[in-house]
Structures are given as structure tokens and as C-alpha cells.
Amino acid sequence: MGIQNIVFIILLAGAIVLFTRNVRKVIRNIRLGKDVDRNDRPSERWKIMTLVALGQRKMLSRPLPAILHIFVYVGFVLINIEVLEMLVDGVAGTHRFLSFLGPFYGYLIAFFEILAFLVTFGCLVFLLRRNLAHIKRFMSKDLDGWPRTDANLILCSEILLMTALFTMNAADQSLQNLSYGHYIKAGSFPVSSLLLPLFNGMSATTLVMIERICWWFHIIGILGFLNYLVISKHFHILLAFPNVFYSNLNPKGQFTNLESVTNEVKAMLDPSFTPAPVNPDHPMRFGAKDIVDLSWKQLLDAYTCTECGRCTSSCPANQTGKLLSPRKIMMDTRDRLTEYGNNIDENGSFKDDGKALLGDYITAEELWACTSCNACVQECPVNIDPLSIIMDMRRYLVMEQSAAPAGLNLMFTNVENNGAPWQFSPADRLNWAKEA
Amino acid sequence: MEHNNTVTTMADYAAKGESPEILFWVGCAGSFDDRAKKITKAIVRILNHVGIKFAVLGTEETCSGDPAKRAGNEFLFQMQAMNAITVLNGYGIKKIVTGCPHCFNTLKNEYPSIGGNYEVIHHTQLIQQLIDSGKLTVKGGAFKGKLITFHDPCYLGRANDVYEAPREIIEKLEVELSEMKRSRAKGFCCGAGGAQMFKDAEKGNKEVNIERSEEALALKPDVIATGCPFCMTMMTDGVKHFNKEQQTKVMDVAELIAQANDL
Known part of the structure; x- marks a missing residue:
């Protein structure tokens, strides 16, 4: 030798x-991300991985x-x-x-x-x-x-x-x-x-x-x-391969159901309902403020993103000059995750650095510009879902910080009081049937 | 021809001890918005014309919770949804047709995980089924030979992969269906989704509906067809912005069918 x-x-x-x-x-x-089950429907998963990752089907457009x-x-x-x-x-x-x-x-x-x-x-x-x-x-x-x-x-x-x-x-x-x-x-x-x-x-x-x-x-x-x-x-x-394998297989319009909220709402509507006790070590947080509030799949999405920008070039908010860019959402998530990981490497466990994905990387203005149209999700050649991150952060803004834009607060009040997003009386709901 | 706007509520059916074939979930826009109410009536006329036994919830209907959910208010969404599910399950509802893709998406996809399981279809799917089964015959009527383009509502198209039903219906009208460059899966949003309908737009250099209407108007269509009351508002405003309301009408697919057939 x-x-x-x-x-x-x-x-x-x-x-x-x-x-x-x-x-x-x-x-x-x-x-570090929260658990989400993406091991169901294995045959569909192998199929989508073969078509979209191996076969590059979404690139063809x-x-x-x-x-x-x-x-x-x-x-x-x-x-x-x-x-x-x-x-x-x-x-x-x-x-x-x-x-x-x-x-x-x-x-x-x-x-x-x-x-x-x-x-x-x-x-x-x-x-x-x-x-x-x-x-x-x-x-x-x-x-x-x-x-x-x-x-x-x-x-x-x-x-x-x-x-x-x-x-x-x-x-x-x-x-x-x-x-x-x-x-x-x-x-x-x-x-x-x-x-x-x-x-x-x-x-x-x-x-x-x-x-x-x-x-x-x-x-x-x-x-x-x-x-x-x-x-x-x-x-x-x-990463394209596992990322596509673990794709969301539900209709794109179906947003996740927050189990924690379901328990609270059930407790409110039904006094006999006893919600599961809350673990004091892991206080419940509604929505996402930092990367640990996202699911592991959303974090895998962030590492998988190759910044091609197809999402952003199809985003109606971005194309009309708004601040939102779905690609930036993914890049920010990855950058914060890297920072978070380096923090763990340096300190043994995460030491509060006074920063968060929401606020220090992604601003509320970006989040509120989203029309939830799913164009970004549709366009991604490796099935990354920027919209789910946007929605989770909106949930945090609204449910933890009560920081919704004024128009939305008015809409919430109307839905709550009138059962409609506008200020109409519920008693008038069938009036259209009497009009010629 | 006399317009047949007759509707019966679920409560009326229940009082008679009868149950309808299908529930027509009208939606808030369809109930209160003056423009969208015309779409509601067009759907009702079609249903009455084919003689389907249908009901509405009337004053028992409330917001599905969609705008609250898209805006991030999961609490309010689930409260709305659970109340709605209580009503729907109370009447033993099995099948629902909605006049709005947002209600359609929410009822179909988001109600099951909180206890509401129904067969939910959008009105364009129902119309297509009626045509396919021969219950509804469609002729071009006033629209014969006209140029029509279809704007895909995001919550019908990408969100639920319903692209063909509205197009197949439109083609039955013996019209020229012209596609925008951004259509079907590549369709461009009208700007109203994700609860944008209820808030001011963020700072930008253009309104989303202006961008989309401009694209549609470039085809010089006689009609911009859609299947969503929110798209209707946004596209109508966009067409007005370009002062083209004389040349180009914005209409729901249900209205096209009802009008072409003098229903």
C-alpha cells in the first residue's frame, strides 16, 4: 500500500x-419539531415519492x-x-x-x-x-x-x-x-x-x-x-426523497385541526367534558412562535428547500408587491433552526437567546398578506408546504397575542355574535328567499 | 317564465316528519351579500327545475367558521363548527351541496375531525351530476357563441382538485371557453381568500384582484365565470376598475345555467 x-x-x-x-x-x-403522523398510507407514499421525487413530475410545468x-x-x-x-x-x-x-x-x-x-x-x-x-x-x-x-x-x-x-x-x-x-x-x-x-x-x-x-x-x-x-x-x-415521501396526502384545503383547542372548546360547550391534564413542563402554546412549535415535517421542509423560488413566483401576494415570500418563510425557518441547533451545540441544551422565528425572522406583515391560495404548495417540486407555517404563526398571533388586524377582529366579533362575518342579523338569513 | 324560488327549511321538513334528499348550505355571502344572493337564487331555481327535494337551514345556518380558521382563530372556528355540527347531526343530514367553495372545503375536509361527517359537494359538481344523469338539459340560449373564461376559485381548484366540473358545464352552453394563462392548478387567486376579504390588504404595488381581472380582461371575454361569491366580488370590482362592466359580465356558473335555460 x-x-x-x-x-x-x-x-x-x-x-x-x-x-x-x-x-x-x-x-x-x-x-425538535412536534410530532405528526406521516407514516399512514404507505403505498400512496411510495407512489408519490416515485412520481414526484424520483420522476420529477412537478418540474415538468x-x-x-x-x-x-x-x-x-x-x-x-x-x-x-x-x-x-x-x-x-x-x-x-x-x-x-x-x-x-x-x-x-x-x-x-x-x-x-x-x-x-x-x-x-x-x-x-x-x-x-x-x-x-x-x-x-x-x-x-x-x-x-x-x-x-x-x-x-x-x-x-x-x-x-x-x-x-x-x-x-x-x-x-x-x-x-x-x-x-x-x-x-x-x-x-x-x-x-x-x-x-x-x-x-x-x-x-x-x-x-x-x-x-x-x-x-x-x-x-x-x-x-x-x-x-x-x-x-x-x-x-x-432530502427531496424523504420530504416527498412524508408529503401531506390530504386535500390542500384541509388545514390541521388543533386538538388542544378542541379540548378547550368541548370543555366550554359541555360542562361534563374533562380535558386531559396539562403537563406543566410543556405549557400548551396555540400556534407557532418558534421552530419548536412547528412539526418535524415543517422543519424537514425547511432543510429540503433549495430556494428555487417557484413558490414565490406564483404567490399572489408577492406578485403584487407585498412583503410575503413563501421561499423566504422556508429560508427563515431553516436559518432559525440552524441558529437554534448551534445554540444547543454550544450550551448543551437550548439557552434562551431572546429571539424567535416570529418577529426576529418573519414579520406579522408577511403573514397577514397570505391569501391561503395554496399556489406555493402546488408549485413546490418537492412538496414543501410554506402555507402550513404561515397558518401556524397566524394562530399564534391571534390566539396567544390577540394581534389580528382590526378588520379581522371585527369579523371575529361578527361571527361570534351574528353567526356571519358581516354585521347582519341572524334572523334575516333567509330573507333572500322572499325577495324576487 | 315564473322564477321558482321556493325553498323549504329543514325545520319544516322535520315538522312534517320528512327528510330531503340534500341540504343546500347557502353560506353567509349567499345569504346576505346582494350580488351573491342572485347566485343562491340561481341554484335554487336549478334545484326546483329538476325537482330535487332539497332543504335549507334558514335561520339555523351560521358561518361555517372558514374565515375564522384561515385568520388563525381556531377557537372561534371550532366553536362555530361544533355548533353547526350539532344542528346538522340533529337533523341527520347526510348530503350537502354548498354555494361557496369555502364552506365546501370546510364542511368536507375540516368538519370530519370534529364530528361532522357528510357527503359534501360544490354546486358546480351537483350541476354536472344533474347534466350527466340527464336530469338537467342545458342549451346555450343567450350565451351561444359567446367567449367565456373561467376563474378557478382556490378553494375549489387547488384546495380540492375540482377543475373540470365547472368547465364541463360551461362547455355545454355552446360557448367558446377561453383559458387564462394561469388556470387550473396554476390559477391565480382573486385576493379574497385566507380571510383577506375582511381586512385591508398589506402594502404592495397592486391589488391582487386588479392583477387577476387584468389577466381575464386581456382575453376580451363576454363573461368571466366563477364559482365563488368572494371571487365574484373581487372580479366584479376588478372589471369595474377597468371600466369594462358593459363589455364583460362576471357571473357564477349556476347563473349561466339558470339564465341560459330561462329558469
């Missing part, structure tokens, strides 16, 4: 340990990004087979160990090269679209600062990774042509062979150096990228 293999094994182990540690933190953070996204998605998934080969080579000190597959290896490598080309093409177009095409959802102030950098970093990393792959293959090919060392004839390179003229006249040592540098760059890049996922919006490539 050479020094290269030892270095590689240490790097690989380090990357896996770091990834596992950070993923466990994310899982812990998601578990915008065909151009859908095609480019398919290139990157399929490419990313399948090129990982080649990464497996690289991992084995790295650990065992072999070179292209799958080459024993003979002619089939040639087809495989050729196929990967074509996929890699499509990935590069897709990422380049995405990069140009995002930065130069003035697409509203990418120009939005939601993305100012880190989110915009994050998006560009992801695209640039993928382009660099693919470039390294092509360069490596081209150098490998040159060495194969020179019948140099262990560079046996293996593989077929429809894309990188176009780069061969660049390597004309280079010495074998230079070529080996280029091949090795690209190999290391590619594999370290992949390991780095894996760890970058966890702290980036790009985590959707993994």
Missing part, C-alpha cells in the same frame, strides 16, 4: 465522519429548467457509479479496476462522459440563467448575500468537478496511447478525446502529473461537496 492510498483512506474516513456528524445534527434539529435539471440529476446519480470505481482505486491502489469488464467498460465510460457533458452543459446554462437572464425569482432580494453565493458555488463546483473528470480522462487516454506504465487500454472517451490535441507533445511524466492532480481534485472535490451539501441549499438532492 502506497502513501497515496494511506492519504486517501484518511481523507475518505474524515469526510465520512464529518458528514455523519453533521447529518446527525440535522436529524436532531428536525426532531416549466420545461426548459426541467430538461436541464434532468441532465444534472441523472448525470449526478449515474456518475456516482464511476465515483465508486475511483473510491476502490483510491483505497486499493488499483487503476480503473472496473476495466476487467472489457468492452462493456468502454460503453460505461463513454456513457458517463456523455452524462458528464450534459451535466456541464446544464450547469453552465443554469449559471448564465441565474446571473444574466434577469429571471425574477433569481433576482429577488430573498437571495441577497449568502444564498446567491451558495447557488453559484454549487454550479461552479459541479462544472469544475466535470472539467477535472474530462481532463483526467484525456490525460489517461494520452498515456494509454503511449502505452505508459499501468495505463492500460481501457475505456472509450467520446468527449474527452476532443481535448487530446491539448496534450500533444507532453512528456509522460507531465501527463501522469495532470492525470493524478485531476483524479485527486475530482475525488476530494466529491468528498468536499458531500460535506458542503449539509450546510447548503443543495441538501435537497438527498
Whole structure:
């Protein structure tokens, strides 16, 4: 075993340990959310996951990004087979160990090269679209600062990774042509062979150096990228699957029933009804003020969001200039959750920082602009539900803080006193039948 | 033709020891709002025309609780809902048709978890069923050849996946049904949902109903059809904003059917 293999094994182990540690933190953070049962109807769940996550069905409504996204998605998934080969080579000190597959290896490598080309093409177009095409959802102030950098970093990393792959293959090919060392004839390179003229006249040592540098760059890049996922919006490539699996399967118009309220109302309407005793350690809170008041699914939604902005671009409030942006609701939830988690890491358990999701991240003005039209929920390609968070926070504003806008308070009074949202007498409810 | 606006209340049926086939849940807008009352009457005429034995709750009906729930007042919603469920269960109601997608959604989806289980349909679904079963024959009448666009109410469309019933009815009128770019699942809200109807809009650069009406008017339709009393208010205001009320009428699907058939 050479020094290269030892270095590689240490790097690989380090990357896996770091990834596992950070993923466990994310899982812990998601578990800060309240319980909600999303394990019912398993066959429907597998079906929706196959169609929406695996099959990308909801992407299709915008065909151009859908095609480019398919290139990157399929490419990313399948090129990982080649990464497996690289991992084995790295650990065992072999070179292209799958080459024993003979002619089939040639087809495989050729196929990967074509996929890699499509990935590069897709990422380049995405990069140009995002930065130069003035697409509203990418120009939005939601993305100012880190989110915009994050998006560009992801695209640039993928382009660099693919470039390294092509360069490596081209150098490998040159060495194969020179019948140099262990560079046996293996593989077929429809894309990188176009780069061969660049390597004309280079010495074998230079070529080996280029091949090795690209190999290391590619594999370290992949390991780095894996760890970058966890702290980036790009985590959707993994979380999309569980997130869609645990989708809300009820009609979108059906808002959750607050059991705690049902108990109170029953106690009010029926004196013989005894509600379950309240646990003094967990005082009941109506609605959501902070991330711990949301469900684990809402928190998983927040980590899954890749900030594409389809929700916001379909939001009637946002499209008419209001402050509300469903994408920002998800980003705020994730940012507060990250902050909350870091607080736990630093202090052992959460130490009150005087902040909350409501107020410090999301304002009442944003929440009250929502028409509950479900366009954001409909648009999300990975079935994120920003509306449920908006509604839970409205509940907190109204039931815990009595902070509803004046018009709504008047409506509440009318419903309570007249059984209608307007000030009409209940006795007049059937008057229409007497009018011609 | 004499308009048949006859209605019988549940209480009347109960007094006679009879029970109707279906309860017509009118809704607050349909009961009190002058424009929406016309939709209510159109629905009643259709029901009377086909001879369905239906009832209304009359003064026993109250707000379903929808606006309270969307506004975040779960207490008030559940109080309303439980009272309504007591009345509905008291009469042994099995089947309900609503004149409003908000009541439809709430009764259908949110009442079951607090003890109210009914078969609930929206009036466009009932009309479609009546046409499909041959009980109601629809002809174009005054609308034949007109250009009509349908504005999807959010609580009928996205909230409950009812997109085709209203469209199939409209097409029976021998009209040209023209779709807005944002229709069906991509339909753009009128701006009234989520209890916005009852409050001032947040600061922005445009009213939602103006944005939507502009989109509908771009098709130069003779009629903007909808199936919700709140969409009706918002779209009517939007059309007025552009001074197009002479060219473009805003009508409920039930009104189209009633008017085309001289009911």
C-alpha cells in the first residue's frame, strides 16, 4: 500500500465522519419539531415519492429548467457509479479496476462522459440563467448575500468537478496511447478525446502529473461537496426523497385541526367534558412562535428547500408587491433552526437567546398578506408546504397575542355574535328567499 | 317564465316528519351579500327545475367558521363548527351541496375531525351530476357563441382538485371557453381568500384582484365565470376598475345555467 492510498483512506474516513456528524445534527434539529403522523398510507407514499421525487413530475410545468435539471440529476446519480470505481482505486491502489469488464467498460465510460457533458452543459446554462437572464425569482432580494453565493458555488463546483473528470480522462487516454506504465487500454472517451490535441507533445511524466492532480481534485472535490451539501441549499438532492415521501396526502384545503383547542372548546360547550391534564413542563402554546412549535415535517421542509423560488413566483401576494415570500418563510425557518441547533451545540441544551422565528425572522406583515391560495404548495417540486407555517404563526398571533388586524377582529366579533362575518342579523338569513 | 324560488327549511321538513334528499348550505355571502344572493337564487331555481327535494337551514345556518380558521382563530372556528355540527347531526343530514367553495372545503375536509361527517359537494359538481344523469338539459340560449373564461376559485381548484366540473358545464352552453394563462392548478387567486376579504390588504404595488381581472380582461371575454361569491366580488370590482362592466359580465356558473335555460 502506497502513501497515496494511506492519504486517501484518511481523507475518505474524515469526510465520512464529518458528514455523519453533521447529518446527525440535522436529524436532531428536525426532531425538535412536534410530532405528526406521516407514516399512514404507505403505498400512496411510495407512489408519490416515485412520481414526484424520483420522476420529477412537478418540474415538468416549466420545461426548459426541467430538461436541464434532468441532465444534472441523472448525470449526478449515474456518475456516482464511476465515483465508486475511483473510491476502490483510491483505497486499493488499483487503476480503473472496473476495466476487467472489457468492452462493456468502454460503453460505461463513454456513457458517463456523455452524462458528464450534459451535466456541464446544464450547469453552465443554469449559471448564465441565474446571473444574466434577469429571471425574477433569481433576482429577488430573498437571495441577497449568502444564498446567491451558495447557488453559484454549487454550479461552479459541479462544472469544475466535470472539467477535472474530462481532463483526467484525456490525460489517461494520452498515456494509454503511449502505452505508459499501468495505463492500460481501457475505456472509450467520446468527449474527452476532443481535448487530446491539448496534450500533444507532453512528456509522460507531465501527463501522469495532470492525470493524478485531476483524479485527486475530482475525488476530494466529491468528498468536499458531500460535506458542503449539509450546510447548503443543495441538501435537497438527498432530502427531496424523504420530504416527498412524508408529503401531506390530504386535500390542500384541509388545514390541521388543533386538538388542544378542541379540548378547550368541548370543555366550554359541555360542562361534563374533562380535558386531559396539562403537563406543566410543556405549557400548551396555540400556534407557532418558534421552530419548536412547528412539526418535524415543517422543519424537514425547511432543510429540503433549495430556494428555487417557484413558490414565490406564483404567490399572489408577492406578485403584487407585498412583503410575503413563501421561499423566504422556508429560508427563515431553516436559518432559525440552524441558529437554534448551534445554540444547543454550544450550551448543551437550548439557552434562551431572546429571539424567535416570529418577529426576529418573519414579520406579522408577511403573514397577514397570505391569501391561503395554496399556489406555493402546488408549485413546490418537492412538496414543501410554506402555507402550513404561515397558518401556524397566524394562530399564534391571534390566539396567544390577540394581534389580528382590526378588520379581522371585527369579523371575529361578527361571527361570534351574528353567526356571519358581516354585521347582519341572524334572523334575516333567509330573507333572500322572499325577495324576487 | 315564473322564477321558482321556493325553498323549504329543514325545520319544516322535520315538522312534517320528512327528510330531503340534500341540504343546500347557502353560506353567509349567499345569504346576505346582494350580488351573491342572485347566485343562491340561481341554484335554487336549478334545484326546483329538476325537482330535487332539497332543504335549507334558514335561520339555523351560521358561518361555517372558514374565515375564522384561515385568520388563525381556531377557537372561534371550532366553536362555530361544533355548533353547526350539532344542528346538522340533529337533523341527520347526510348530503350537502354548498354555494361557496369555502364552506365546501370546510364542511368536507375540516368538519370530519370534529364530528361532522357528510357527503359534501360544490354546486358546480351537483350541476354536472344533474347534466350527466340527464336530469338537467342545458342549451346555450343567450350565451351561444359567446367567449367565456373561467376563474378557478382556490378553494375549489387547488384546495380540492375540482377543475373540470365547472368547465364541463360551461362547455355545454355552446360557448367558446377561453383559458387564462394561469388556470387550473396554476390559477391565480382573486385576493379574497385566507380571510383577506375582511381586512385591508398589506402594502404592495397592486391589488391582487386588479392583477387577476387584468389577466381575464386581456382575453376580451363576454363573461368571466366563477364559482365563488368572494371571487365574484373581487372580479366584479376588478372589471369595474377597468371600466369594462358593459363589455364583460362576471357571473357564477349556476347563473349561466339558470339564465341560459330561462329558469
